[in-house]
Amino acid sequence: xxxxxxxxxxxxxxxxxxxxxxxxxxxxxxxxxxxxxxxxxxxxxxxxxxxxxxxxxxxxxxxxxxxxxxxxxxxxxxxxxxxxxxxxxxxxxxxxxxxxxxxxxxxxxxxxxxxxxxxxxxxxxxxxxxxxxxxxxxxxxxxxxxxxxxxxxxxxxxxxxxxxxxxxxxxxxxxxxxxxxxxxxxxxxxxxxxxxxxxxxxxxxxxxxxxxxxxxxxxxxxxxxxxxxxxxxxxxxxxxxxxxxxxxxxxxxxxxxxxxxxxxxxxxxxxxxxxxxxxxxxxxxxxxxxxxxxxxxxxxxxxxxxxxxxxxxxxxxxxxxxxxxxxxxxxxxxxxxxxxxxx
Numbered sequence: 001x002x003x004x005x006x007x008x009x010x011x012x013x014x015x016x017x018x019x020x021x022x023x024x025x026x027x028x029x030x031x032x033x034x035x036x037x038x039x040x041x042x043x044x045x046x047x048x049x050x051x052x053x054x055x056x057x058x059x060x061x062x063x064x065x066x067x068x069x070x071x072x073x074x075x076x077x078x079x080x081x082x083x084x085x086x087x088x089x090x091x092x093x094x095x096x097x098x099x100x101x102x103x104x105x106x107x108x109x110x111x112x113x114x115x116x117x118x119x120x121x122x123x124x125x126x127x128x129x130x131x132x133x134x135x136x137x138x139x140x141x142x143x144x145x146x147x148x149x150x151x152x153x154x155x156x157x158x159x160x161x162x163x164x165x166x167x168x169x170x171x172x173x174x175x176x177x178x179x180x181x182x183x184x185x186x187x188x189x190x191x192x193x194x195x196x197x198x199x200x201x202x203x204x205x206x207x208x209x210x211x212x213x214x215x216x217x218x219x220x221x222x223x224x225x226x227x228x229x230x231x232x233x234x235x236x237x238x239x240x241x242x243x244x245x246x247x248x249x250x251x252x253x254x255x256x257x258x259x260x261x262x263x264x265x266x267x268x269x270x271x272x273x274x275x276x277x278x279x280x281x282x283x284x285x286x287x288x289x290x291x292x293x294x295x296x297x298x299x300x301x302x303x304x305x306x307x308x309x310x311x312x313x314x315x316x317x318x319x320x321x322x323x324x325x326x327x328x329x330x331x332x333x334x335x336x337x338x339x340x341x342x343x
Contacts, residue, residue, distance in 0.1 A: 001048055001050055001052060001263060001264075002041075002042045002048055002051075002052065002263075002264040002265070002266065002292055003051075003052030003053070003054045003083070003263065003264070003265045003266065004030070004035065004038045004039065004042065004051065004052065004053055004054065004266050005030070005054050005055060005056070005265055005266060005267050005268060006029065006030045006035060006053060006054070006055060006056070006058050006061040006063075006064070006067060006268065007027065007028070007029045007030065007055045007056040007057070007058060007060060007061045007062075007268065008027040008028050008029075008055065008056045008268065009027035009029075009055070009056045009057065009060050010055060010056045010057040010060070011057050011060060011085070011087055011088065011118075012057070012085055012087070012109070012114055012118065014107075014109060014113065014114075014144070015113060015146060016144055016146035016172040016174070016175070017175070018172070018173075018175075018276045018277065027056065028268040028269065029061060029062055029063075029268060030061075030063075030268040031063075032063045032066055032067065034268070034269075034270055035063065035067045035070070036070065037270065037286075037287075038266045038270060038286065039051065039070060039071055039074060041266070041286050041289075041291070041292055042266070042292055043074060043076040043077060043292075044290070044291035044292050044293075045291045045292060045293050046076075047291075047292060047293040047296070048292050049076065049077065049078035049079070050077070050078055050079045050080075050081055051071050051074075051077050051079070051080045051081070052081050052082075052083060053067070053068070053071070053080065053081065053082045053083065054082075054083045054265065055083075055084075057084060057085055057087075057088070058082055058083065058084055059082075059084050059085075059086075059087075059088040059089060059091060059092065060088060064091075064092065065092065065093050065096060068080065068082075068092070068096045068102075069095075069096065072096065072099045072101050072102065077101060078101065079101050079102075079103045080099075080101050080102055080103065081103040081104070081105060082102075082103070082104050082105075083104075083105050083107065083142075084104060084105075084106060084107065085106065085107045085108075085109070085114070085118075085122060086104070086106045086122045086125050086126055086129075087114075087118050087121050087122050087125070088125075089122075089125035089126070089128075089129060090125050090128070094133065097129060097133040097135070098133050098134060102138060103138050103139065104129070104135075104138065104139035104140075105139070105140055105141075105142050105168065106122070106126065106139060106140070106141050106142060107142050107144070108122070108141040108142060108143060108155065108158065109144070110151065110152075110154050111154060112151075119154075123158065123161075126139070126158075126162055127161060127162070130162050130163065136163055140164065140166055140167060140168055141155065141158065141159070141162075141164065141167050141168065142167075142168040142169075142170065142212065143155060143167060143168065143169050143170070143198075144170050144172045145169060145170065145171050145172060145191065145194060145195060145198065146172035146174075148190050148191055148193070148194055149194065150194055152198055152201075155167070156201070156205055159202075159205055159206075159207050160205070164207055165206065165207060165208060166207065166208045166209075166210055166252075167202055167207050167208070167209055167210070168209075168210050168211075168212050169195065169198060169199075169209050169210070169211055169212065170211075170212035170213065170214055171188065171191050171195060171214045171215075171216060171330075172214065173214050173277065173330070173331045173333055173334075176333075177277070177331070177333040177334050177336065183312060183313040183315075184312050184313065184329055184330045184331070184334045185217065185219070185220060185313055185315060185316075185329075185330070187330070188216045188217060188220045188330055189220050191216070192216055192220055192221070192225075195216060196225060196229070199229065199232075199253055199254075200232075203232060203236075203253075208236060208240075208252050208253065209252060209253060210248070210251060210252045211251045211252070211255045213260060213263070213275075213331065214330060214331045215251070215255045215257070215258045215260075215328075215330070216255065216258075216330070217258050217327055217329060217330055218256075218258055218321070218327065219315070219319075221254075226254065229253050229254035230253075230254055232253055232254075233249070233252065233253040233254055236252075236253065237249055257326075258321070258326065258327040258328060259325055259326050259327060259328055260275075260304070260307075260328035260331070260332050261300075261304070262274045262275065262296050262299040262300060262303070262304065263275045264292065264295060264296060264299070265279075266286060267283075270285060270286050270287060271283045271284065271285055271286075272284050272285070272286050272295060274299040274303055275332070277331055277332060277333035277336070278303065278332055278333065278336055280336070281303075281336055281339065281340050282299065282303060284298065303332070303339065304325065304332075305325070306339055307328065307332055307335050307339060308322060308323055308324070308325050310335050310338040310339060311329065311335075312329060312334045312335060312338070313329075316329055
């Protein structure tokens with residue numbers, strides 16, 4: 001998939017911000033003309049039918065309604081997904097919120113992190129979207145677990161109020177991949193207990209957890225932990241397989257796929273990056289490529305394939321899953337400097 005970064009301004013200061021290199025530094029906005037170029041590039045072939053709109057906080061984008069209508073009316077777009085904190089969702093026009101193609105992934109921080117006032121406004125906006133704009137099934141919450149003792153208790157009332165059945169979890173990687181002397185596997189072992197507890201608590205509340213990137217590598221789990229989560233997944237699959245596609249299941253409850261693939265983000269100046277974690281090393285002008293698939297293959301060839309040949313800890317040196325590209329070791333950000341130095 002590919003995302004269009006329409007602006008760099010944000011109304012929050014998330015402690016784990018993955019776009020920290022850009023957000024609120026010297027905030028830029030994408031012109032509407034360049035948005036059209038980026039949109040045509042994302043939809044330039046049949047490899048992408050979903051358009052992602054990101055920021056900053058995209059709801060602050062000056063041309064948001066015009067850009068959204070342009071994307072929603074495009075004949076090749078299947079869905080238009082906005083990645084937002086939803087604090088300013090009430091600024092968006094009703095016809096956009098009610099469009100069949102419109103989707104939202106809501107970055108749902110705790111009241112402690114975003115402030116009580118902003119949290120309550122987000123909550124009220126989501127309830128209005130759900131009840132007043134026929135939002136059921138067209139949005140999900142995304143939770144970023146950025147510390148081992150992360151308190152996610154605020155999530156549970158929301159999933160009941162909003163009728164959610166799936167939630168997205170990301171094990172956030174510290175900015176610039178700095179782990180204070182830990183190896184990546186040690187970091188994921190530290191984060192694992194709370195992540196497992198989150199998955200269990202969500203199941204008890206009728207919610208399936210889907211994993212974002214930064215998957216916990218398979219080797220971090222014990223056999224008992226792995227078997228327990230797979231058993232839970234089997235039960236849910238047997239009960240709910242008709243509601244979700246086959247591509248949905250391998251990265252829910254317990255992620256069986258631990259490889260990282262390019263998520264292309266197009267910046268306001270039409271420079272693309274493979275992902276925010278590798279933004280320092282992977283900038284390319286989209287105007288130098290004929291279509292999105294050509295750019296994706298460029299990143300696979302110059303980053304992903306080469307990443308299989310480097311590792312960040314000795315435990316990964318002889319790992320077959322790494323060698324064949326089935327495991328990224330948690331996040332390619334940890335390998336960024338090794339890749340830059342080696343190649």
